[in-house]
Amino acid sequence: MSDDTPPPDPKAFADPPQPEEIDLSRTHGSILREHNEPAEGRESVPLWLVGLIMALVFWGGLYLAYYSGGFRADAFLPRKDMTGGGDDLRDPSMLGKRVFMQSCVLCHQADGLGIPRVYPPLAGSEWVLGNEWRGDNHLVAIVLRGLQGPVEVRGTVFNNAMPGWARLRDDEVAAVLSYIRSEWGNTGAPISAEFVKTVREQTAQRETPWSPGELQAIARTVAPPPTPEPTVSPAAPSVAPEGVIQKARR
Amino acid sequence: MSDLLRSLDPGTPSDPRSYVERAEIDASLRGPVLLFFCSGIAWLLLGSLLGTLAAFKMSFPHLLDSADWLTFGRVRPAHLNIMIYGWASSVGIGVGIWLMARLCRVALRHRGLLMGAGVVWNLGVLIGTVGILAGQSRSIEWLEFPGWATPVLFLGYALIGVWGVIMFRFRRPGHVYVSQWYLLAAFLWFPWLYATANTLLIWQPVQGSVVGAVNWWYGHNVLGLWFTPIGLASAYYMIPKVIGRPIHSYYLSILGFWSLAFFYSWNGMHHLIGGPFPAWMISASVVASIMMFIPVLTVAINHHSTMRGHFHYLKWSPTLRFTVVGAMTYTLVSLQGSLMAIPSLNNLTHFTDYTIGHAHLGLYGFFTMTMFGAMYYIVPRLVGWEWPSATMIRWHFWLATSGIAIMVASLTLGGFLQGLELNDPEVLDFLSSVRVVAPFRFIRACSGILLSAAHLVFAVLFIRMLLRHGVRQVGPALFSAPEKPGDLPAV
Amino acid sequence: MNRLPLLFVGILLVFSTSWIGLVAYPYLNLGHLAPGTSSDGLVPPPMTASAIAGEHVYAANGCIYCHSQQVRPAWLSTDIQKGLGPRQTVARDYIRQSPTFLGTMRSGPDLSNIALRQPLPGWHYQHLYEPDMVTAGSIMPSFRFLFRVQPVQGQPSLEAVTVRGPHAPPSGYEVVPTQDARDLVAYLLSLKHDYPLPEAPEPPKAKK
Numbered sequence: 017m018s019d020d021t022p023p024p025d026p027k028a029f030a031d032p033p034q035p036e037e038i039d040l041s042r043t044h045g046s047i048l049r050e051h052n053e054p055a056e057g058r059e060s061v062p063l064w065l066v067g068l069i070m071a072l073v074f075w076g077g078l079y080l081a082y083y084s085g086g087f088r089a090d091a092f093l094p095r096k097d098m099t100g101g102g103d104d105l106r107d108p109s110m111l112g113k114r115v116f117m118q119s120c121v122l123c124h125q126a127d128g129l130g131i132p133r134v135y136p137p138l139a140g141s142e143w144v145l146g147n148e149w150r151g152d153n154h155l156v157a158i159v160l161r162g163l164q165g166p167v168e169v170r171g172t173v174f175n176n177a178m179p180g181w182a183r184l185r186d187d188e189v190a191a192v193l194s195y196i197r198s199e200w201g202n203t204g205a206p207i208s209a210e211f212v213k214t215v216r217e218q219t220a221q222r223e224t225p226w227s228p229g230e231l232q233a234i235a236r237t238v239a240p241p242p243t244p245e246p247t248v249s250p251a252a253p254s255v256a257p258e259g260v261i262q263k264a265r266r
Numbered sequence: 267m268s269d270l271l272r273s274l275d276p277g278t279p280s281d282p283r284s285y286v287e288r289a290e291i292d293a294s295l296r297g298p299v300l301l302f303f304c305s306g307i308a309w310l311l312l313g314s315l316l317g318t319l320a321a322f323k324m325s326f327p328h329l330l331d332s333a334d335w336l337t338f339g340r341v342r343p344a345h346l347n348i349m350i351y352g353w354a355s356s357v358g359i360g361v362g363i364w365l366m367a368r369l370c371r372v373a374l375r376h377r378g379l380l381m382g383a384g385v386v387w388n389l390g391v392l393i394g395t396v397g398i399l400a401g402q403s404r405s406i407e408w409l410e411f412p413g414w415a416t417p418v419l420f421l422g423y424a425l426i427g428v429w430g431v432i433m434f435r436f437r438r439p440g441h442v443y444v445s446q447w448y449l450l451a452a453f454l455w456f457p458w459l460y461a462t463a464n465t466l467l468i469w470q471p472v473q474g475s476v477v478g479a480v481n482w483w484y485g486h487n488v489l490g491l492w493f494t495p496i497g498l499a500s501a502y503y504m505i506p507k508v509i510g511r512p513i514h515s516y517y518l519s520i521l522g523f524w525s526l527a528f529f530y531s532w533n534g535m536h537h538l539i540g541g542p543f544p545a546w547m548i549s550a551s552v553v554a555s556i557m558m559f560i561p562v563l564t565v566a567i568n569h570h571s572t573m574r575g576h577f578h579y580l581k582w583s584p585t586l587r588f589t590v591v592g593a594m595t596y597t598l599v600s601l602q603g604s605l606m607a608i609p610s611l612n613n614l615t616h617f618t619d620y621t622i623g624h625a626h627l628g629l630y631g632f633f634t635m636t637m638f639g640a641m642y643y644i645v646p647r648l649v650g651w652e653w654p655s656a657t658m659i660r661w662h663f664w665l666a667t668s669g670i671a672i673m674v675a676s677l678t679l680g681g682f683l684q685g686l687e688l689n690d691p692e693v694l695d696f697l698s699s700v701r702v703v704a705p706f707r708f709i710r711a712c713s714g715i716l717l718s719a720a721h722l723v724f725a726v727l728f729i730r731m732l733l734r735h736g737v738r739q740v741g742p743a744l745f746s747a748p749e750k751p752g753d754l755p756a757v
Numbered sequence: 758m759n760r761l762p763l764l765f766v767g768i769l770l771v772f773s774t775s776w777i778g779l780v781a782y783p784y785l786n787l788g789h790l791a792p793g794t795s796s797d798g799l800v801p802p803p804m805t806a807s808a809i810a811g812e813h814v815y816a817a818n819g820c821i822y823c824h825s826q827q828v829r830p831a832w833l834s835t836d837i838q839k840g841l842g843p844r845q846t847v848a849r850d851y852i853r854q855s856p857t858f859l860g861t862m863r864s865g866p867d868l869s870n871i872a873l874r875q876p877l878p879g880w881h882y883q884h885l886y887e888p889d890m891v892t893a894g895s896i897m898p899s900f901r902f903l904f905r906v907q908p909v910q911g912q913p914s915l916e917a918v919t920v921r922g923p924h925a926p927p928s929g930y931e932v933v934p935t936q937d938a939r940d941l942v943a944y945l946l947s948l949k950h951d952y953p954l955p956e957a958p959e960p961p962k963a964k965k
Contacts, residue, residue: 056516085545089786098832117694191584334902339819405816531775540829635942
């Protein structure tokens with residue numbers, strides 16, 4: 017460590033007075049009681065700290081080598097084998113509620129009662145449960161393609177628009193409809209993914225939401241009861257007599 | 267070398283010329299530093315008010331919700347920017363200039379220009395704040411001031427930063443102390459950060475997710491390469507100065523300084539773990555965040571070893587108490603931050619109030635408390651008066667400490683619970699994460715009242731100092747009397 | 758460490774490593790990304806002028822302080838399982854946004870794919886006017902100042918927002934959105950990332 021500093025600026029503190037000439041009576045006590053300006057001691061760096069630093073540098077290098085996706089600008093995964101995050105361990109029986117809570121809840125609300133005169137209720141709704149002319153196919157068609165125009169639900173007229181949810185999978189539509197049919201005191205039959213697939217194919221040409229009149233013109237069909245799920249071990253999917261693969265019970 | 271050797275032995279009575287020199291330096295700094303302190307405290311009061319309001323709005327969303335300029339989305343960034351640029355930067359500049367002048371042993375000349383710079387700086391903060399409330403916020407975190415306010419700030423800063431570097435250039439020959447490295451670095455880093463961020467985000471905006479990378483490179487580096495060096499420079503000065511012992515190890519100081527400079531600047535992406543960036547950027551920041559253990563532990567060892575055997579000074583000295591609380595909080599919040607950067611832990615804390623607690627622990631628990639300590643030391647020397655009321659200092663300390671402790675505790679616990687709900691795939695209702703954190707947010711809002719009260723007390727005390735209020739005292743205002751009656755601590 | 762030139766160079770050199778690594782290099786690599794193509798056109802699709810204006814309204818009112826816009830990857834988080842989007846968001850998803858509103862808080866839900874979850878402008882107008890009207894228990898503040906309450910001129914306006922509750926307009930009056938509200942909703946309805954991109958990692962297949 018050298019004191020190779022620039023020469024002192026002569027104007028910075030020109031002609032300092034001699035110690036005997038200095039009158040400190042007007043210098044404030046806060047300055048007079050100060051210690052000298054601080055300085056640094058010469059203790060050495062502890063060995064354990066050096067060891068820790070080396071260990072951290074080693075770890076850091078490994079991490080960078082291992083988890084940087086090859087330093088590519090288009091590598092958004094640290095390592096190519098880190099895709100899926102493991103099995104989807106969510107309870108499959110909650111699929112319907114999950115779908116409901118992602119989108120449907122925003123209008124129809126968590127209690128299924130909608131918002132009075134704005135969004136219709138699902139609890140006790142004849143559209144959900146089916147009646148003389150409303151069937152399961154109408155319900156699936158509404159979810160797939162939407163509904164708009166004045167609609168009467170449980171005696172109240174609603175004039176709003178519901179979008180179609182064709183981007184949902186068949187099993188998701190089936191699950192959410194089965195959910196709303198069994199929630200909030202509703203007691204309706206569940207709906208199967210195959211039935212949704214059938215209605216989806218039947219309404220494939222539909223590009224705009226239905227009006228109630230257009231729906232009423234479609235004949236009523238009821239979904240076949242879903243085949244009871246056989247109790248098998250989780251590993252083996254079972255094949256029902258119709259040749260359709262059923263969801264294995266976990 | 268003889269300067270160094272002499273200064274290592276605090277028992278040696280100082281040459282009376284050094285008292286005169288210090289008095290001259292302090293006198294030359296009086297105007298500018300007091301200007302920065304005054305404006306800083308004014309912004310602190312306004313910022314505390316806005317912060318408390320924003321906090322209560324989270325608990326009572328309909329509170330003052332008709333006016334557009336008072337909507338949460340404007341009040342919150344106004345609070346943030348006032349605290350960063352109005353309070354923390356102003357008082358940091360004031361403390362930094364005083365420390366640099368004292369350590370370089372150079373009196374300030376052309377102080378009118380520095381005061382003008384301070385006025386320009388505050389003007390920039392004012393018009394920026396008005397801009398945010400008027401609906402011109404850029405919504406780039408830590409850079410919300412509209413594009414027409416930032417050049418004003420930059421101009422003000424340019425004048426200030428240049429002064430700091432010039433002071434260093436014309437320093438007296440002798441050993442360069444660690445605080446001077448930190449201050450020189452801070453004065454150089456900030457304009458580079460500010461210019462880059464403003465250019466790439468506001469004046470010639472970049473495309474897409476690079477905005478996020480530049481944003482958080484800037485935001486984290488303002489904390490780590492502007493505020494932290496000033497806070498550490500102050501702690502490195504105040505601790506040995508008050509207790510009259512040298513800092514434990516020059517080599518630890520060097521290690522701490524350069525490792526901070528290198529690793530801290532790579533941390534920015536840890537605000538964006540899981541974000542739309544190539545994996546290498548995020549991994550680099552994760553590694554750099556863990557490597558921060560090195561400078562943080564280094565500084566902690568250095569400070570602690572210096573303090574060892576002298577912790578009883580904390581009973582008396584306001585300067586030391588605020589500074590040591592700040593320095594210990596620095597260690598705590600930095601270690602917390604390093605752990606938060608581990609991806610599996612980050613998954614839980616990201617997007618929650620936990621992060622807000624961490625931010626306040628750093629900016630308030632470390633930086634603000636350290637600045638309070640510095641101001642308790644510096645102001646008597648500028649004004650030529652002792653603090654008129656130890657009782658008020660006591661109130662300031664306990665209100666501030668309890669306020670920040672309650673705030674951080676409530677946000678940390680609440681944020682943790684919020685994170686559990688947000689990340690649980692079986693929790694289907696988003697609002698459950700809102701409900702679980704609600705009581706903690708209310709407690710946090712109440713802590714804002716404590717902090718605002720602390721700042722009010724300090725502001726009143728500061729005004730009394732400026733007016734030289736109270737009875738002329740001999741000796742410093744202390745929390746309690748020293749054991750030996752003749753023992754006047756050098757606070 | 759006593760010489761100004763040494764300190765000066767060291768301070769700037771050390772800092773420049775991160776300036777190069779986290780700013781300049783990413784700018785070169787990611788700052789000029791071109792959109793991809795799909796059967797429906799460019800991906801991400803261009804935004805309408807109204808949606809671009811809506812970004813300014815989003816910025817002016819600080820939506821980012823409660824809402825994030827990034828779907829984190831499946832190996833790290835449960836974002837995809839929670840339905841925030843069909844896949845993680847990548848750099849190219851944000852090339853239309855200026856600035857990008859990645860956000861750092863989820864006091865409110867993530868909005869990356871809000872247009873997929875709620876494609877109805879009418880719901881968005883209601884939600885902005887009075888959030889707890891459509892979401893009970895919401896802590897989102899009201900944005901009534903983005904709307905105008907005006908007397909009904911003959912027929913109700915086609916744009917009138919259906920409002921119930923304490924802030925419903927008196928009878929004979931209706932609530933209509935200002936241009937700011939229209940622009941903001943246009944922006945929100947542009948927020949969806951359901952198109953595939955080659956660099957975006959495939960999300961995990963759902964178990965049936």
